[in-house]
Amino acid sequence: MVFTAVAATLLVQDIKINNFVRDGFELGLDLEGGSHLVFQSERENPTDTQMEGVISVIRKRVDSFGVTEPLIQRMGADRVLVQLPGVTDVDEAEALIGKTAQLEFKQRDCDDINCDTFTDSEIGLTGENLTDAFVSTDPTAGYPIINLRFDSQGATIFGEVTGGIAGTNNRLAIFLDDEELIAPTAQRAILTGQAVIFRNNPPFSIEQAELITLQLEAGRLPVPLIAIERRTVDATLGADALEKSRIAGIAGGLLVALFMVLYYRVPGLLAAIALGLYVALVLALFKLIPVTLTLAGIAAFVLSIGMAVDANILIFERMREELRTGRSMRAAVDVGFNRAWPAIRDSNLSTFIIVGVLWWFGERLGASLVQGFAVTLFIGVAASMFSAIFVTRTFLRLAASTPLAKRLVLFIPATAKARTQNRLS
Secondary structure, three states: OOOHHHHHHHHOOOOEEOOEEOOOOOEOHHHHOEEEEEEEEOOOOOOHHHHHHHHHHHHHHHHHHOOOOOEEEEEOOOEEEEEEEOOOOHHHHHHHHHOOOOEEEEEEEEOOOOOOOEEEEEEEEEHHHEEEEEEEEOOOOOOEEEEEEEOHHHHHHHHHHHHHHOOOOOEEEEEEOOEEEEOOOOOOOOOOOEEEEOOOOOOOOHHHHHHHHHHHHOOOOOOOEEEEEEEEEOHHHHHHHHHHHHHHHHHHHHHHHHHHHHHHHHHHHHHHHHHHHHHHHHHHHHHHOOOOEOHHHHHHHHHHHHHHHHHHHHHHHHHHHHHHOOOOHHHHHHHHHHHHHHHHHHHHHHHHHHHHHHHHHHHHHOOHHHHHHHHHHHHHHHHHHHHHHHHHHHHHHHHHOOHHHHOHHHOOOHHHHHHHHHHHO
16 A cells, blocks of 8 residues: 555654654564463463452562563453563563562561651561462451461461560551551561451541452462463564565655645645544644554554545545635635545544454454554544544645636636536536
């Protein structure tokens, strides 16, 4: 398609408007390269809460590894898709996902009543000793509480520590990968291996309690996972595709502009300028949102460019019809737009419906490429409507108020002009 022109050439360029400068577009795994993994729960029929906990654990582990713009997404009932741009060692990526996060419990000895200064000390209690963490409701007060359960070794250590800090201002601080989650006090020694964490004035909200529980669960995966799909995407493939698209883009862009100018004359020239503004607008939106570009997303962008050109063609053909009936240039512009609008509106609305269906299926099936295609197409089509109705219309109205409007040959072919003049005579 010749519309690959504009897309491919500009997708790899930087937009610089005042201080709006970024180091290029965010590229998807198929363009940037990296690791693609799909994990499946080894436990049958995991609950939604368990899968949310799995995603939370994976996300924290990936973030701690310093991977930029990772994709972590649930697929179906028991699978998780993980894409790590820039991580080309798939074994390293799998080890990263499967490693055990460091959940630690430390005794905090406070130096003052508000515990503004304190000393934390190791007690040998870690996430490996935590067997369960969940939210329940206090039967008396009715507010959310956090429940902890430890194995036998953890119960022994927990009992000793809580017995030592009970009735004092000292605390039991809980850390996940050296990040403090919570530091409660103890009312008494807890020897059963089952503890409850609550807060007064104000109590935990259900959202706060669930968040802390998920973070506690991050010390271990709620369900065991197995990698069922793993592959490395070579970044050179994406670079080669972009380079070839750039070359094709230059030729295609020239062909599109040449066709519009030769066939539609002045309106075609104005449409080419409006199309350039449309492309700049869409690419700016891609950077600002930001949109991660994939090959599927680029295809959607190319499709939206074609729809933008199609809208202009509808407008120009309607305008030509009005000129052939003898209307003035300004009247032909206004009537042509009014008559072309229903077709443009209906075609774009049907596209929006399709975009919604694609997004829904992509979300249900965990198909990130389908969702990316849908998002890119939605942005492109919305911008194309704006470009056709406002930008092109404004340009044509300005042209209609200049001496160029008196030369019909610049707006319709000479043969059509002759037929118009004969009809008027």
